[in-house]
Amino acid sequence: MAETDAKSGYCSETKIFHSLRKPLDLPPEDIPLTVSSYALSLQPNNPIVNPTAMIDCATKRSISYSEFIRQVDSLSFHLHSVVGIKKGDVAFLLCSNSVKVPIIYFSLMSLGVVLSPSNPMSTEAEILRQLNLCNPVVAFAVSSASAKLPNLKFGTIVVDSPDFDSVLATEAGEIDRVEVSQSAVAAIMYSSGTTGRVKGVMVTHRNMIANTASFYQHRSERRSSAPAVALGTVPYFHIFGFFAMLRAVAVSDCVVVMERFDLRSMMRAVDEFKVTHLTVVPPVVVAMVKGDAAAGCDLSSLETLGVGAAPLGKDVVAAFKTKFPHVVLGQGYGLTESTGPVTRAVGPEEGLYWGSAGRLVGSCEVKIIDIESGVALGPNQPGELWIKGPILMKGYLGDAEATAATLTPDGWLKTGDVCYVDEEGYFYVVDRLKELIKYKGYQVAPAELEQLLQSHPEISDAAVIPYPDEVAGEIPMAFVVRQPHSSINEAHVMEFVATQVSPYKKVRKVAFVNSIPKSPAGKILRKTLRESIASHSKL
């Protein structure tokens, strides 16, 4: 029988790293169960319950958990019995964070309706690509984004409207609910995966149940016995924010909801609502350690800062520890394709491993694959991270080719990230194989911007790469070959892209070159461009 090293979780015979945490306590797979019912079913077992479910940071209006559930039921009744939406239908969302979004998510999931959220700042062309993928019957949108949607079978429900408020205020009637199996798709989330074009990640109820169970496993690890209050600056339309919200409901935390991030308002909210847990991306940590946005705010309630979605430099961690010594900073690593965290640091001890993304979540396994040879490696050797476990997506919607390129026939997901695992089972993400830019934790696909640039009549060729940026982590930088006699400048190129993409995808730096390095097969050698930038900045 193959021996697993108790410290690292590594089995030298199978070359698999196993989780060092307790296996997840999951419900039997064959019983019908939605993740919304599962999350709410966990609440009575929580040692500390916050009776307040949500607080709107701007208006300071709050709702209790009983009111939250009542509004979820009212909306479910309306969607099912008045509008006529059925299990398996898809609902598209263009909503900024608000107290109403968790109500909509819980209602749709409880009905077995597949929710598909997107950034309300997306352009019409970006939205159209997503609509063509998910084929929704209805949309929910903030009024500022609703005009970007075409007519759908059941129309668009404007969430910041008196009509929607009255739906939430109406008493629910009885619903004849149908069973939803755990293997059913709960959400379609957008990701560019390891290559350029946008893909719809099919996340099942079972995937989300597993990730919720993973957080629930550690619910008692608190410093104080005061009811927990979570504030997330991360948007609910990506898996990180979606999960932060689902986790908070399962462990009965109160969630402080900020519609739009503002550092000073966030600091004030920590003080005012005695926030115990913050979920942020690295640019927010950078902003917290710089300047004096916390001046005059009492942040003593803050116990933990959960950071993910992009790498966080060790120097930023050190500066954070100096400035906020009482706060445990826990980094995590996850993907949309893994329904959230694959690894994370839990508690003060694991938070001491600066630069590490923590340890593998329960019931999961990983392999580290040598990039050249394809051979599985042992501790302290960097290679591509492959993962396996109940958190893995079902696949990319309608894209068998991309699914086959990402999920192996024996169930491993190739992440496109280069990692190593140390002898104590801590994960370190050291590089990225996939061609992706992370601007403030958002994915930007270089190929999408290259296609746009190449469509400009005065541009004969273009390539886009990540350029290091202290605040955003990375910014998209374009290398542009002008057509003969063209005199377009940097501002023109940036404006041309900016009018056609979401704000986070904007090209923010341009270099004009004579040619773009390409492989003999014509593939852009982005790595060569990245290396030339790196060697330039060292000069």
Ligand SMILES: CC(C)(COP(=O)(O)OP(=O)(O)OC[C@H]1O[C@@H](n2cnc3c(N)ncnc32)[C@H](O)[C@@H]1OP(=O)(O)O)[C@@H](O)C(=O)NCCC(=O)NCCSC(=O)/C=C/c1ccc(O)cc1
């Ligand atoms: C709070 C941030 C860090 C900063 O916000 P911001 O600076 O106010 O701006 P935005 O990033 O929201 O918007 C981008 C641009 O759009 C502009 N914008 C914006 N809303 C407007 C407007 N309504 N009008 C007009 N202009 C506007 C905004 O001004 C800005 O412009 P610029 O200043 O030029 O960058 C924000 O970028 C943010 O929340 N980023 C997080 C993205 C995110 O959730 N990523 C996760 C993806 S999923 C994933 O990777 C999961 C990993 C994971 C890892 C570990 C785990 O444990 C679990 C999961």
